[in-house]
Amino acid sequence: MIHLTVNGKERDWDALPGDTLLDVLRREGITGVKKGCGSGDCGACTVLLGGRAVNACLVLAAKADGAEVVTIEGVSSDGALHPVQESFLEAGAVQCGYCTPGMVLSAIALLARNASPTEHEIREAISGNLCRCTGYVKQVEAIERAAARLRGER
Amino acid sequence: MSLRQVQRIARPTTVEEAWAIRRAAPDASRFLAGGVDLVLYAPPSVTTLIDLSRLGLDGIREEGDDLVLGAMATLSQALESPLVAGSAGGFLRDVLRRVASPPQRNLATIGGAAVRGHPWSDVVTALLVLDAQLETYDGREARLSLAAAGAGEGPSPLVRAIRIPGAWRGSRAAFEKFSRAAVDVAMLNCACSALVERGTCREARVAVGGTPALARRLLDVERSLAGTKLTAVETRAAAEEAARGIEARDDLRASAAYRRRLARVGVERCLESIAGRGEETG
Ligand code: FES
């Protein structure tokens, strides 16, 4: 059993000693966290752990005990999409969508620390999120838009 | 992947306690730092994980002129630390920026990266040229040089911190990594550092990793560089000596012959950058 705050809700979660955070979240229906590779390579399982983007498949659930976790399910508020999600839609940065939750969370983590990232910094921040569809151009554009939006410029 | 075989997570609060649990079960236990490697590669015999997160080993601090990186500091913490940025011209920070991906760097610890010793490790290569020492505990506190670590019988000691001696914190250092994609592991990596006084290289460190073996220092090359002015001719000669001196082998990432070329180019670039003639790369 571990204690986690997931998307603002604090409670105990069933966990075996060898479970990863990804196992625990998906088992309980938080399936916005994708299992692409299970080995830290694809970034589809990205969540925010204590505000930082991590690969949930590489985190032992026991290590997350007591921590705060945000998944894609928790970034919109009152039915309104997060500005990063809005920007992904506007820029056409979503194709099959499998990488999108992880990509959006990496972007949110970046923008929380750096309100005006350069293109290089954006590419660096999503370098652990593989996308098989888009070629990354629209996603970089989406994150640039989101940054402007969060700075109140659009 | 999950660690189905794990039955227990121990949460010691002192290094003595942690070591006692480890020593009592050499095959069945492992230290849990960032956990990244354990999740991927823990042997099936491991049923107890010893979580090191309550030992207070995650600080980054100065001790005299030395820089001491708590073993549990994540690569991201090290990368963002002003003390790291202020050491060897930001060398280690710049290396860490090129290690793995940001989400992985938020998990992996500097201690884990130093001792796990993946053959392609960029961190080990970089720490070798800073003359890094491991502060360990295995019943008693000790300090050993990273270059000498890894030998010995039984479970390897608990690493409390990585210490970078003051002299090498003030060195000029440079790093090169060759990989197919930014987040891919290196086909080869190398690092050089030098203590330069009035234009003369007093002492140098040269390490090459991913050959595909784990990084090691090239002592002959280091000796050749001592006393030189790091002229273009001298750096070229040292780079050629380095290329001859590595134990290059073929593997799925690159051939031995290609690795020798990379070593020559990489070491020369590092030394040129130390000599102030380098071009921006990476
Ligand atoms: S599922 Fe975690 S990185 Fe691919």
Ligand code: FES
């Ligand atoms: S949109 Fe399909 S993988 Fe990125």
